[in-house]
Amino acid sequence: MDSTHVALVTGATSGFGRAIAERFAAAGARVVAVGRRAERLNELAASFGDRVHPLCLDVRKPDAVFAAVAGLPPEFAAVTVLVNNAGLALGLEPAHETDWADWDNMIATNVRGLAAMTRAVLPGMVARKRGHVINIGSVAGAYPYPGGNVYGGTKAFVHQFSLNLRADLLGTRVRVTSIEPGMAQTEFANVRFGDDTKADAVYAGAEPLTAGDVADVVLYAASLPPHVNLNVVELMPTGQAFGPFTVHRER
Numbered sequence: 234m235d236s237t238h239v240a241l242v243t244g245a246t247s248g249f250g251r252a253i254a255e256r257f258a259a260a261g262a263r264v265v266a267v268g269r270r271a272e273r274l275n276e277l278a279a280s281f282g283d284r285v286h287p288l289c290l291d292v293r294k295p296d297a298v299f300a301a302v303a304g305l306p307p308e309f310a311a312v313t314v315l316v317n318n319a320g321l322a323l324g325l326e327p328a329h330e331t332d333w334a335d336w337d338n339m340i341a342t343n344v345r346g347l348a349a350m351t352r353a354v355l356p357g358m359v360a361r362k363r364g365h366v367i368n369i370g371s372v373a374g375a376y377p378y379p380g381g382n383v384y385g386g387t388k389a390f391v392h393q394f395s396l397n398l399r400a401d402l403l404g405t406r407v408r409v410t411s412i413e414p415g416m417a418q419t420e421f422a423n424v425r426f427g428d429d430t431k432a433d434a435v436y437a438g439a440e441p442l443t444a445g446d447v448a449d450v451v452l453y454a455a456s457l458p459p460h461v462n463l464n465v466v467e468l469m470p471t472g473q474a475f476g477p478f479t480v481h482r483e484r
């Protein structure tokens with residue numbers, strides 16, 4: 234990682250994205266920090282001087298995504314690493330009791346937003362024969378759990394989309410990695426439940442991953458020699474594992 238790199242990190246106002254943006258900037262890269270909360274983006278930019286370019290953008294709006302990427306200032310335009318991290322879960326109700334607006338919002342952010350960012354940035358990477366798309370998936374995309382319904386589905390999309398990109402990008406020197414964490418303490422549960430007490434209960438007594446743990450893995454993947462591609466990285470806290478299948482019994 235060095236000053237020839239430009240990392241565009243979505244969801245840089247909180248959690249993984251903020252830690253990832255900080256890691257890249259501290260390592261000497263220029264960073265385009267994307268999110269909706271301008272104040273937080275400006276704070277981040279202020280702590281790294283002109284190395285961080287704040288970009289206030291809602292990834293759910295494809296036209297705005299394409300215009301923003303096309304309009305990046307020249308010193309930030311040649312993106313070498315795209316970290317598609319912006320995303321959210323909303324609710325934990327069974328499928329038939331959920332709010333449709335929550336499903337729509339998760340699909341718009343985690344699927345359409347991620348796809349639009351990728352489509353906007355990829356042609357430049359291919360033309361320059363240099364680039365790395367790092368997508369943040371989740372263990373929820375591989376392992377079902379009650380209430381995971383559409384959230385898990387969006388993360389399964391991230392996994393398969395990443396592998397399909399690898400197939401399309403063969404021969405371009407552009408790398409693609411899907412990083413799939415388990416439980417991590419960020420603002421994720423606060424957003425999911427809209428209730429800080431419920432969010433705190435998710436982590437009570439546990440030792441979850443930190444945003445820094447995930448950022449370290451992202452930086453590692455990006456720092457490998459250009460001929461090495463990590464396809465998929467799944468990580469969990471040591472204190473998280475799998476449960477048995479459940480069986481419904483009438484009696």
Ligand code: NDP
Nearest residue numbers: 244246247248249268269270291292319320417419420421
């Ligand atoms: P946070 O809630 O702390 O951060 C989410 C980030 O996404 C924020 O910076 C938020 O910025 C941004 N974001 C959300 N919606 C939009 C949007 N429409 N446009 C632009 N930015 C958006 O959660 P995490 O850091 O935990 O989550 C980051 C990613 O990691 C997500 O994709 C999540 O699904 C995934 N993940 C999280 C795990 C966990 O346990 N925490 C485990 C596995 C995966 P703003 O609100 O300012 O727009």
Ligand code: 8X3
Nearest residue numbers: 371372373414415416
């Ligand atoms: C976040 C992890 O288990 O809450 O993707 O879905 S989980």
